[in-house]
Amino acid sequence: MCYQCCDWFKQHRPHLVEKRDSNGLNMEGAVDSDTSSITTEEPQTEAKPSSDQVTNTETDSISNTEDAATDNSQSDSGEFVVTMLAKAKLEEQGLGVKGRSSPLLEAGTQDMPAYMSHREEDVTAESWRQHRKHVFVLSEAGKPIYSRYGSEEALSSTMGVMMALVSFVQTSDNIIRSVYSDEHTVVFLQKGPLVLVCVSCTRQSEQQLRGELMYVYYQIISMLTQASISRIFEHKKNYDLRRLLAGSEKILDGLLNLVDSDPSFLLGAVHCLPLAASLRDSLSQILQKAITSNLVFSILIAKNQLLTIVQEKTVIEDARLEPADVHLLLNLIGASSAFQAGEIWTPICLPLFNPDCYFYAYISYLDPPECTVCLLLLSTDKEAFYAVAECKRKIEEAMTAQNSLSLIDKAQSYSVSQVGVSDLRHFMYKPFDVPDNYRQLSQFTSPEMEAPYSSEEEKTRLLDLYRYMHSRIHSTSRPLKLIYHVAEKETMLAWVTSKFELYTCFSPLVTKACAITAITKLLRWIKKEEDRLFIRYPPKYSTTPNPSKSSRSSKSDQQDSTDNGFLSLL
Amino acid sequence: MPEVSKLKKPDVKLVLLGDMNVGKTSLLHRYTERKFKDTVSTVGGAFFLKQWGPYNISIWDTAGREQFHGLGSMYCRGAAAIILTYDVTNWQSLVELEERFLSLTDTANHDCIYAVVGNKADLTDLTAQLPQTSDLGDQTKSEESQVLSACPTPPASPVSISGVLLRKQVTHDDAVALYGRILRYKCLDEKSTLPAEKMCFETSAKTGYNVDSLFETLFDLLLPSILRKRNENQESPTVDLEDCRTSGGKRGKASCC
Structure with a gap:
């Protein structure tokens, strides 16, 4: 397993770029962005060492890790990679032993939904390396959290090498941002206690890839909140976050597939379904009328595109809903649509709106069994399900009266x-x-x-x-x-x-x-x-009797993140 | 469809609890849709209104993931029945019921009834591979779903290839013992409450084995609380217009879904 990261990083070695981040200096010069000529040679095959060789390298290098780790200036040639590898190996051993004996890891392994075929992918296979874009998420302690392809366990040593690279560069007060090779761009993003890595063989720029990693980070935040993630890792540096994210892999997979296929993410904008202004207005009015206290956003979606969005008055003055937050909501809906007859009630954090508190999302399809028109109502009150469900009945009734569903059904994208x-x-x-x-x-x-x-x-x-x-x-x-x-x-x-x-x-x-x-x-x-x-004049409503109690500043909402029960489980 | 579901007031509340991947959504789906299909991990909780004869039963299908633990007590508030679900091939899933989910039931009604349900019985018992009910037509699908449902089991157990049975990690006796501990936790007298033999089920959402019997038994047991609740409502001066309409519908056994 290890040789794989070894030669993988060997390929990237000559272009290792370290950028000083502390004073905002961007040493862009070293990066050759002209990738128009893509070489067809395959370094993997020739660089792949036999397993014997690997063992040798490992044992040799482990013995001199001490010297190498202290010598920061050593940046040249194979020694660098070997050092990294050895370091990672050591880290992995340290963690691995601890992890295996802990009940947390066991629970995590058992819970892994293994029916997702690409989770079972052989990470040593050539096909695994040929994926256009790999995304890895790990904790600062080097613990694997997510991998787009292949299981995290199988990749723990690869992730160890990544973490080693991150911490190696960190020792000299630098932050690793990217590694370039002829075929791959490796982009690193550190956010709080999480490290996100993208290995791409597309022609995308580092900036774009980092933007995509941000989306992955935001999606994780939307499920757990930033505050609880930092709290968890403050308590326990080597916590296995997969325990909390177990079951959410499909949401992250779905996000990455969307990022690859939907230009909304690239443009940082939302795509709304073209609709006659009069129809859009009447839909907005229906939403505007069906309100209950603490309701903050009412969103109507058809065919995965926005129909209309109505915001609470004090909220809209406070801040607008960011496109990225809408993208996360749309992705959540897409990923949870398997059982479409019910009404879903789930906590969700909108990271750009407020990364530390939860909203409670009511999701219901208005046209079962087709399930193309979806209503999303966001409340700040955890207990408001029945009140919010009542809003849905009103909306449904009004839409039936105005025959809105069949009108929406006719709406479509244009040629x-x-x-x-x-x-x-x-x-x-x-x-x-x-x-x-x-x-x-x-x-x-x-x-x-x-x-x-x-x-x-x-x-x-x-x-x-x-x-x-x-x-x-x-x-x-x-x-x-x-x-x-x-x-x-x-x-x-x-x-x-x-x-x-x-x-x-x-x-x-x-x-x-x-x-x-x-x-x-x-x-x-x-x-x-x-x-x-476009949605031209987004309507508003007022549901908070006391304007100062807007969700953004409310302390009681902050409380919710602590109340979600993970900490008691630590 | 919307006209039917609107304005219906739920009579009682039933909640499905249990660790992730034990098959809560699949159980409910088997019962309501008569089908078994690949589901994705539930987010938060999903609310369903099931019409059972003239009665409306609200069912909360909750997420088993720890991530949503905080909402559990909200889903259970005022529940009249709680189905505690585990996976017969996964010992840990039974342990989790006691460690993680039992405390969530504190917000349920004091006379709430509990069922302990071991799902995925088809993986360990030959009898469970045959559906008990007669109206199941998707035997053809079982071939492909065999692989799907076999995988979410702990890697420690042998992998089931069509026909090969998995080791059963949780026996019926274990479930009965847990039921006893639940009653003790609830400070209920074992003699005056429902017997464990009646309230511990082994089901298979895949084949449909015992699924109908689980839900129908529970609904039958819930009938007294439904009637009591309706009586309370009748004593109140409010006139429920909905009553006249629904009372016309005959109690056709589960045919309405």
Whole structure:
């Protein structure tokens, strides 16, 4: 198991980049971002040592760990990796023995839902290494918490090496941010007691990958809250967090699949279902009327896209709902939809709104058995289930009266052909100047992906192109306003102004002048359709009798995180 | 569908408790939908309203994960029946019932009835591999689900390949003993309460073995509290318009789902 991380890191060794984080210096220069020429050689195969060799390396290196660990300047060649490996090995032994004897780990192992096939994946297999994007989460003590592919146990030594890298760089007051090789980018993110690592062979930028790791972190926070995670690790440094996250792997898996397939995450904006403004307004009014005390958000979702969102008045003044929080909510709904007839009541934290307290989410489908229209009501009161369920009955009644469900059923995403611009194949448009209220939720609009982007591979390819354009536009070292990029099978144009961010995809033979004209037409079309494409004036209601008792500042809500019972179990 | 479910007032509350992966959602799903399918880990708790003849029984299917432990007492508040579920192939799941879940029942009614249910019996007993009820048509599916349901068992036990039985880690006697301890915890007299033989079940959500009998037994036992509650409501001056409508429906045994 160990040789695998050994040669994996061997590949990455020459490009190890350490960046001083303390004073905000970004030593970007060392990074060669031009990855356009992807080499086809496979270093894994040639670098794979026989098992005998591995044992030798290990025993040799363990003996001189002491010297190596103190010698920080040693950064060159194989010795560095060997040192890391030895260090990890030692750590693993230390932890492993303790872990095995503890009942916590046993419980964790037994509880592992093993029916998820990719959890059983052979982590020594070549296919495991060939995944586009690996994501690992570990605790500061090096304990595995989550791996996207393969079981955490099987990967404990690999994670040990990662932790060793993190702590090795830390000893010289630096923070490891990334490691580059020809084929892979390894990005590290440290958040509180958690270390998140992404190993990607996509062309995504470090910044984008770190953003995705942030989503993973937020998803974990949304289930446990930041406060309880820090408290747990303060109590017990080597706590096995999987004990609390057991069963949530599917939620994290689902999030990572969404991150890979849905551009909402890249753009940091939500996608709402195009709907006639009058229908959207009437839905909002229905939500606005069905309220109970301590209700703070009412959200209506159809086909995994937002229909409308209504916020409590004092809450909206306090803060807006961040797109990332909406993404987490949508992912939760997607992951918990297996048994759709019931009404779900569950605590959830919205990390960007307040990372330390819980909301209580009521989730129910309005159109069983199809289950496409979902109502999500968020309350700050743990006991409010029956009151909130009553709101749902009112909403259901009003929607039946207005025949809303069949109207929603007709709503669908649009085709790019409706724009009426030839050569335009696809686009993503994110406005910054949403009218009326600058606190509005960031949104974007985008047509269906149609031929030639109907197959999964082609969709991924287009998204990869968009990610590339996005990384160029948002490059920290050389940000761009406009980029015209002639790719192999299409021509891309991305443009960012103070009012919007736009990514377009044209047929390959379009000229620059043509593309510019097309964009002018496209912008005019969006302007015309604005009311249908976006939630323009998000309505509000008032459910808190005393404005100072808004959920954000309320102490009693903070209490809830302590009340959730984990601490008693430590 | 929405018209039917709205305005219905639950008569009694039943709660499913137990460690994750013991099959609480599957049990309920087998009973209400007559099917066994791959479920995902429940988040928080899911509320169902089950129409049983003229009565409405609310059922809380709770998450077994520790993450949601804090909500347990809220789900159990005022419960008239609690099903404590374990996995017959996993000793720890029985232990968890006593350590983690029993204290949650403190908020339940004082006359709450308890059932101890060992699920996944099909993995250890040949008899449980045959459904008890006659109306199960998805035997064809069992081939693929065999693999699915066999996996969430502790890695220590032998893996079941179609037909091979797993070692039973929890016997019926263990469950009966636990039932006795529950009564003692509740300070209930063993003689005046329901006997353990009646309240300890072994079921299989996969084959349907004993599932109907579990729920129907409980509902029958709940009938007195349902009637008492309805009487209390009738004594109150409020007129429940809903009553006239539902009383028309005949008690067709479980045919309404």
